[in-house]
Amino acid sequence: MSHVSAPTRRVTTATLAALRERGEPAVWITAYDYPTAVFADRAGADVLLVGDSAAMTMLGHESTTSITMDEMLVFTRAVCRGAKRALVIGDMPFLSYQPSNARAIRNAGAFVAAGCGAVKLEGGLRVAPRVRAIADAGIAVMGHLGLTPQSLGQLGGYRVQGKTLAAAQCLLDDALALQNAGAFAVLLEAIPAETAAFIRERVDLLVYGIGAGPHVDGQLVIAHDVLGSFVGDIAPRFVRRYAEVGAVTEQAIRDYAADVRAFRFPAPEHCYPIDDEDAAEFRAALRPRIEVAS
Ligand code: KIV
Numbered sequence: 001m002s003h004v005s006a007p008t009r010r011v012t013t014a015t016l017a018a019l020r021e022r023g024e025p026a027v028w029i030t031a032y033d034y035p036t037a038v039f040a041d042r043a044g045a046d047v048l049l050v051g052d053s054a055a056m057t058m059l060g061h062e063s064t065t066s067i068t069m070d071e072m073l074v075f076t077r078a079v080c081r082g083a084k085r086a087l088v089i090g091d092m093p094f095l096s097y098q099p100s101n102a103r104a105i106r107n108a109g110a111f112v113a114a115g116c117g118a119v120k121l122e123g124g125l126r127v128a129p130r131v132r133a134i135a136d137a138g139i140a141v142m143g144h145l146g147l148t149p150q151s152l153g154q155l156g157g158y159r160v161q162g163k164t165l166a167a168a169q170c171l172l173d174d175a176l177a178l179q180n181a182g183a184f185a186v187l188l189e190a191i192p193a194e195t196a197a198f199i200r201e202r203v204d205l206l207v208y209g210i211g212a213g214p215h216v217d218g219q220l221v222i223a224h225d226v227l228g229s230f231v232g233d234i235a236p237r238f239v240r241r242y243a244e245v246g247a248v249t250e251q252a253i254r255d256y257a258a259d260v261r262a263f264r265f266p267a268p269e270h271c272y273p274i275d276d277e278d279a280a281e282f283r284a285a286l287r288p289r290i291e292v293a294s
Helices: 013-021 034-042 069-082 101-114 125-136 149-155 165-181 193-202 223-227 245-261 276-286
Strands: 026-030 047-050 087-091 118-120 141-146 185-189 206-210 218-221
Touching: 013 026, 013 087, 013 206, 026 223, 034 047, 034 069, 047 069, 047 218, 069 087, 069 101, 087 101, 101 118, 101 125, 125 141, 125 165, 141 165, 165 185, 165 193, 185 193, 193 206, 218 223
Parallel strands: 026 047, 026 218, 047 087, 087 118, 118 141, 141 185, 185 206, 206 218
Antiparallel strands: none
8 A cells, every 4th residue: 555645736727617617616815925825725725816915914015006026026936835736826016017918928927937827917908918918928817807906096995896787897898808818717806796796697707706795706815814914904894804813923022022021031941951061161161250460
């Protein structure tokens, strides 16, 4: 009998299609660093999105538009090192794809070189040429519609999108433009469940949601939101907190600081022992010398 365990099979876009076929929702979570990627992968997440939300969650910027390709690639390589099974998707940051098809292909390719299985970009009809160019380069690409944080200025802030049938129809037009351009999926953010269902019924894309209700092919959450470690003022309605990592971290550092200041840390068990003979020599060497004045 062999004791060699079977290699872990990497989640691919085909795996995601198979999940949808079986009516099983895919589990997505953002990850920006090696430990989170390892924990999420071990916990069975199907997709790790290296979101440009890293600008806010990891770098303390006010919006996602401040993060650069170089910064995104540092986070992405760390996540790819940690993910053994999950599909890693790289989120194309602001101005990494908007200016030209050539730039879009080059930057999407950089995410693939870093280890990603796909890339995501924001928009529908207006980015369809970029989606087509990236898909034609052989890279799996998906869109992101609804509340698209890279166009926060145009949207007038963090506001729910697609609340009327007319607005839902516009989102559907965008989703169809992505589909026709060769995207494999679309992510819907901050829209009513009815709007998401309306779109999902009418497209052949895989449809995922963050704040888009249950009638989609899987759910994305921001790791810092569900772990309770986001430092900032945004508290979307769609977040459920599963832990208080921020509070636990702060308390642990307070306890450590108190122990240092009260000389409770380090304790004997944190110090390296030496032989008794060597200890005696140290004691003798440390004995205060009596200086004789001449
Ligand atoms: O950057 C990100 O994490 C995202 C989600 C907010 C959808 O794009």
